[in-house]
Amino acid sequence: MPSPVTECATITLKPGIDLETSGTDSAQAWSETLSTVAKQAGYQRSYWGRQLENPNIVVWLIDWDSLAAHQTFMASPSYQPFAARLVSLTENVHLHHFTPSVFPPSIIASAPVIEFATFYDTKPVFVENVKKFQGVLEQAKARGVADAYLGWVWGEDFRSKRSEENNGLSADLLPPVIEDIAKNGASEGKGRAVRLCIGWTSKEAHMEFRETQFFKDNIALLREGVGSAEVHHVAFKTV
Known part of the structure; x- marks a missing residue:
């Protein structure tokens, strides 16, 4: 299907x-x-x-x-x-x-602000670390360090398990962006990308969390196995 x-x-x-x-x-x-x-x-x-x-x-x-x-x-x-x-x-x-990990990706509509992050030229280890970082955010919220965090969605790969495993990759370690893309929509330097959509009460609250020691101790998870990244904030409206 x-x-x-x-x-x-x-x-x-x-x-x-x-x-x-x-x-x-x-x-x-x-x-x-x-x-x-x-x-x-x-x-x-x-x-x-x-x-x-x-x-x-x-x-x-x-x-x-x-x-x-x-x-x-x-x-x-x-x-x-x-x-x-x-x-x-x-x-x-x-x-x-x-392909969002949760469909429909309701956090996009419900959160006041979405941290809209795209990671380019990713390797399988990065996808493993994305899953770990989600656990970090859940732990931070449970400890009261990230009360402004509301949830997130990232994705699972669209391509077939068989074709990817034939290329030596496990299907549960694949990035969610279907096409190979490059930063700023460039036609050169395209590679596998991962998309994170993280809900926050506000942009300011997210930036405050980035200054915490908890964040600084764990952000290395999103810096391994990635070529570059773009992070923006968007307040989405549902059509």
Whole structure:
């Protein structure tokens, strides 16, 4: 049975684009964009928000029944008008897919802020350490060191166990991002990536946790077996 997937669109808006103010041309175009996707077969739900660090960048996450469902939409007659409408708002759009460990990834909708972290060029040891770091956060919350932590989702690999084990990798140690991707959507230097979506009460509360000794004693887990990383904060809205 096909696995559900989450499409991730990282959208760099043209300067001055207003998606939130009702009645503006750009807000109307954005509303139509969201509506078009919501009508597609295999669509489940979506969430979007601006990066708090760079509000000109929007992250749009779309839950699909399967990767094939999204691909069917991309091959349909309605896709080109949809893409043209989106392009009118943007300078750049980067797309990829990942498979959340919990589906639907409800923490994305329920947490006030998501720490949206992407780790590039990852090795199997990194995925092992991700699981360990999740335990660290749960322990920190139990001890009262990370009261602002609300939960997280990362992912499990879309690809088949047989094909990956033929390449010498255990299927339970694979990263959640389906396509090989590079930092900033670059076409060169692509590799396996891991996505973490960690819920916090606020960006400030997350940054305060990063200053604790508990965090400093354990962050090395996320620095082994990884080439580079990007971390942003997004307050997602459910469509």
